Amino acid sequence: xxxxxxxxxxxxxxxxxxxxxxxxxxxxxxxxxxxxxxxxxxxxxxxxxxxxxxxxxxxxxxxxxxxxxxxxxxxxxxxxxxxxxxxxxxxxxxxxxxxxxxxxxxxxxxxxxxxxxxxxxxxxxxxxxxxxxxxxxxxxxxxxxxxxxxxxxxxxxxxxxxxxxxxxxxxxxxxxxxxxxxxxxxxxxxxxxxxxxxxxxxxxxxxxxxxxxxxxxxxxxxxxxxxxxxxxxxxxxxxxxxxxxxxxxxxxxxxxxxxxxxxxxxxxxxxxxxxxxxxxxxxxxxxxxxxxxxxxxxxxxxxxxxxxxxxxxxxxxxxxxxxxxxxxxxxxxxxxxxxxxxxxxxxxxxxxxxxxxxxxxxxxxxxxxxxxxxxxxxxxxxxxxxxxxxxxxxxxxxxxxxxxxxxxxxxxxxxxxxxxxxxxxxxxxxxxxxxxxxxxxxxxxxxxxxxxxxxxxxxxxxxxxxxxxxxxxxxxxxxxxxxxxxxxxxxxxxxxxxxxxxxxxxxxxxxxxxxxxxxxxxxxxxxxxxxxxxxxxxxxxxxxxxxxxxxxxxxxxxxxxxxxxxxxxxxxxxxxxxxxxxxxxxxxxxxxxxxxxxxxxxxxxxxxxxxxxxxxxxxxxxxxxxxxxxxxxxxxxxxxxxxxxxxxx
Amino acid sequence: xxxxxxxxxxxxxxxxxxxxxxxxxxxxxxxxxxxxxxxxxxxxxxxxxxxxxxxxxxxxxxxxxxxxxxxxxxxxxxxxxxxxxxxxxxxxxxxxxxxxxxxxxxxxxxxxxxxxxxxxxxxxxxxxxxxxxxxxxxxxxxxxxxxxxxxxxxxxxxxxxxxxxxxxxxx
Numbered sequence: 001x002x003x004x005x006x007x008x009x010x011x012x013x014x015x016x017x018x019x020x021x022x023x024x025x026x027x028x029x030x031x032x033x034x035x036x037x038x039x040x041x042x043x044x045x046x047x048x049x050x051x052x053x054x055x056x057x058x059x060x061x062x063x064x065x066x067x068x069x070x071x072x073x074x075x076x077x078x079x080x081x082x083x084x085x086x087x088x089x090x091x092x093x094x095x096x097x098x099x100x101x102x103x104x105x106x107x108x109x110x111x112x113x114x115x116x117x118x119x120x121x122x123x124x125x126x127x128x129x130x131x132x133x134x135x136x137x138x139x140x141x142x143x144x145x146x147x148x149x150x151x152x153x154x155x156x157x158x159x160x161x162x163x164x165x166x167x168x169x170x171x172x173x174x175x176x177x178x179x180x181x182x183x184x185x186x187x188x189x190x191x192x193x194x195x196x197x198x199x200x201x202x203x204x205x206x207x208x209x210x211x212x213x214x215x216x217x218x219x220x221x222x223x224x225x226x227x228x229x230x231x232x233x234x235x236x237x238x239x240x241x242x243x244x245x246x247x248x249x250x251x252x253x254x255x256x257x258x259x260x261x262x263x264x265x266x267x268x269x270x271x272x273x274x275x276x277x278x279x280x281x282x283x284x285x286x287x288x289x290x291x292x293x294x295x296x297x298x299x300x301x302x303x304x305x306x307x308x309x310x311x312x313x314x315x316x317x318x319x320x321x322x323x324x325x326x327x328x329x330x331x332x333x334x335x336x337x338x339x340x341x342x343x344x345x346x347x348x349x350x351x352x353x354x355x356x357x358x359x360x361x362x363x364x365x366x367x368x369x370x371x372x373x374x375x376x377x378x379x380x381x382x383x384x385x386x387x388x389x390x391x392x393x394x395x396x397x398x399x400x401x402x403x404x405x406x407x408x409x410x411x412x413x414x415x416x417x418x419x420x421x422x423x424x425x426x427x428x429x430x431x432x433x434x435x436x437x438x439x440x441x442x443x444x445x446x447x448x449x450x451x452x453x454x455x456x457x458x459x460x461x462x463x464x465x466x467x468x469x470x471x472x473x474x475x476x477x478x479x480x481x482x483x484x485x486x487x488x489x490x491x492x493x494x495x496x497x498x499x500x501x502x503x504x505x506x507x508x509x510x511x512x513x514x515x516x517x518x519x520x521x522x523x524x525x526x527x528x529x530x531x532x533x534x535x536x537x538x539x540x541x542x543x544x545x546x547x548x549x550x551x552x553x554x555x556x557x558x559x560x561x562x563x564x565x566x567x568x569x570x571x572x573x574x575x576x577x578x579x580x581x582x583x584x585x586x587x588x589x590x591x592x593x594x595x596x597x598x599x600x601x602x603x604x605x606x607x608x609x610x611x612x613x614x615x616x617x618x619x620x621x622x623x624x625x626x627x628x629x630x631x632x633x634x635x636x637x638x639x640x641x642x643x644x645x646x647x648x649x
Numbered sequence: 650x651x652x653x654x655x656x657x658x659x660x661x662x663x664x665x666x667x668x669x670x671x672x673x674x675x676x677x678x679x680x681x682x683x684x685x686x687x688x689x690x691x692x693x694x695x696x697x698x699x700x701x702x703x704x705x706x707x708x709x710x711x712x713x714x715x716x717x718x719x720x721x722x723x724x725x726x727x728x729x730x731x732x733x734x735x736x737x738x739x740x741x742x743x744x745x746x747x748x749x750x751x752x753x754x755x756x757x758x759x760x761x762x763x764x765x766x767x768x769x770x771x772x773x774x775x776x777x778x779x780x781x782x783x784x785x786x787x788x789x790x791x792x793x794x795x796x797x798x799x800x801x802x803x804x805x806x807x808x809x810x811x812x813x814x815x816x817x818x819x820x
């Protein structure tokens with residue numbers, strides 16, 4: 001990339017033009033290493049500040065004068081012209097379907113199956129309620145739901161200046177064991193045919209999934225910005241490891257996987273029902289928005305936007321939830337990046353409301369996947385003969401029942417040789433196995449930096465919390481076989497089930513833990529060793545629920561060049577990306593790489609903050625430190641200050 | 650620039666004077682500021698603002714909604730300003746009017762820089778930077794392609810940065 005191209009992209013990005021990840025990275029790399037382009041970026045930002053920060057101006061009120069002229073014009077022109085109805089450029093039909101009445105009828109005995117819940121919420125309103133207790137109640141209900149069918153209304157605001165508001169309808173269905181369906185019907189009248197309605201279908205008939213929907217692209221973007229909009233039909237593998245997408249719309253199991261980050265606002269009556277209002281960040285509530293991940297075109301949401309969720313206190317089903325913009329000052333820069341106008345914190349930008357819930361179970365035919373033969377399921381007794389090995393199964397699968405044993409396709413397939421599915425209501429556990437796994441990393445969808453756990457019955461396993469569309473995961477590397485488990489049951493239950501599998505987990509082979517390229521070697525080390533290298537006596541002061549997940553030591557030609565520690569919310573289904581602490585044995589920061597960087601006071605030292613990368617850096621005690629993570633600056637500064645205090649003390 | 654409630658816009662389009670008055674109150678400050686930037690004359694800016702809303706009232710029925718209402722309104726304001734400037738035989742003035750930037754030295758620096766930018770680049774720059782319009786909206790106002798707005802903004806910034814460098818070197 002040359003300077004001309006880099007500056008053109010810097011200019012476009014300043015004005016909110018979306019750059020692809022590769023464009024953005026190439027631009028950043030060029031600008032970081034090019035003084036001329038850094039000056040261009042810095043001066044352009046200075047001009048923007050000079051132009052936009054201005055005192056209030058005295059603007060004359062011309063309303064009276066204008067309206068006088070308009071009225072005169074109208075009386076001269078006669079009445080005929082104004083009788084003409086304008087064209088229907090925004091034919092938004094308000095959908096007033098008597099939601100209150102429908103809910104009242106629907107949510108009394110609506111969830112099919114037994115949904116009897118004990119607890120303090122049956123009593124009068126305004127009683128303080130602990131989030132942990134709500135989470136426990138939701139967990140108690142999960143195994144007992146056998147069927148569900150409901151319709152929701154979705155209102156989305158701010159997608160585009162020409163489509164300021166959209167109305168969609170969503171049907172959700174569930175039938176045990178592990179069959180889900182979600183359909184989104186776009187009811188919006190678009191201004192032109194360039195827009196493709198967001199009509200989506202998702203079907204899961206464990207373990208197969210089916211998706212149908214258009215690729216996303218707003219119709220008011222020029223045609224060269226997005227790929228051609230088309231409807232795509234894709235079919236996941238027979239052994240998909242993805243968590244059932246719509247489960248939290250029926251019962252927010254993953255959302256309440258942990259009480260961290262959830263605040264109870266209070267009880268209130270909503271459409272004749274006792275409801276509990278809770279709130280959390282958009283990132284925290286990700287499982288409540290499965291439809292955003294299915295395709296089509298949706299407006300962007302800021303990770304810190306506020307989600308308010310109303311749960312029926314009898315069934316714990318979500319009856320309404322909405323998203324309102326965060327008042328975090330960082331949101332303004334984010335809005336500019338997406339070309340959004342400033343959005344008021346009290347105006348919902350997305351509303352989802354349960355409109356009706358069926359009183360009968362959905363038909364099984366609703367979950368048939370178009371064009372897909374039934375995945376081959378074999379009786380457990382025949383599995384060993386078909387597979388050439390005896391699948392390792394838990395002797396104590398908790399309250400879960402065996403649903404299916406699936407044998408995957410060819411030996412060349414990257415999928416596991418077998419997958420065994422257990423379920424009870426909305427709870428599920430999938431166990432994949434491959435005796436031929438050679439690495440060089442853990443088997444199954446786990447990261448190499450996942451957390452090492454010693455199982456209650458002995459042996460080790462590697463754990464990763466739920467996230468990015470996957471449930472809680474555990475990898476076990478045993479003698480002669482490799483296993484992975486993916487589930488939505490709580491961590492202690494998962495560990496208990498894993499302990500009853502007759503495979504004693506071992507540490508990953510040494511070669512899996514070591515990576516090298518160009519003289520640089522990265523090796524996984526124990527958290528204690530990492531703390532020792534960094535000169536810390538204990539884990540830094542972290543937000544509640546965070547723990548040290550893994551650590552790596554980096555060296556070049558055997559000389560230490562750095563140590564990296566990852567901290568993560570351990571038991572949260574909706575855990576975000578980890579906090580990453582990195583230390584290098586050099587006593588200064590690298591030169592500034594962006595005009596958006598700013599100085600931050602951290603007690604006795606001064607750090608540098610790069611908002612675009614959520615990166616806090618400082619030099620202290622002869623070392624370079626950086627802390628990166630998807631949390632607010634105040635939290636990063638608090639952690640950084642506690643580290644600096646220990647280093648200096 | 651904020652959007653008007655679509656229902657108010659719809660009522661204004663069907664000839665409801667109360668709704669049109671609401672529309673005037675919602676947009677007159679932005680239209681006046683834009684007119685002021687283009688004319689740098691208080692009295693001319695008032696004329697342009699009144700004329701803009703009168704034309705808007707006349708042509709409301711022709712607004713098809715394939716662009717943002719604010720962009721459509723600004724394109725009318727721009728035409729009105731050009732007509733007024735033609736009538737008074739004044740060319741598009743240079744620089745940023747007093748009162749639009751916080752401090753005098755920054756304004757002087759910016760004015761000096763803006764003198765080095767061509768009229769069409771300056772106009773694009775004002776719509777994007779001062780009025781916070783998107784490239785699409787700016788393209789709608791100016792009647793050019795989005796790509797043209799993008800390249801004009803880039804060229805305007807290059808010229809401004811070069812001018813600021815000259816200023817700094819001279820001081």
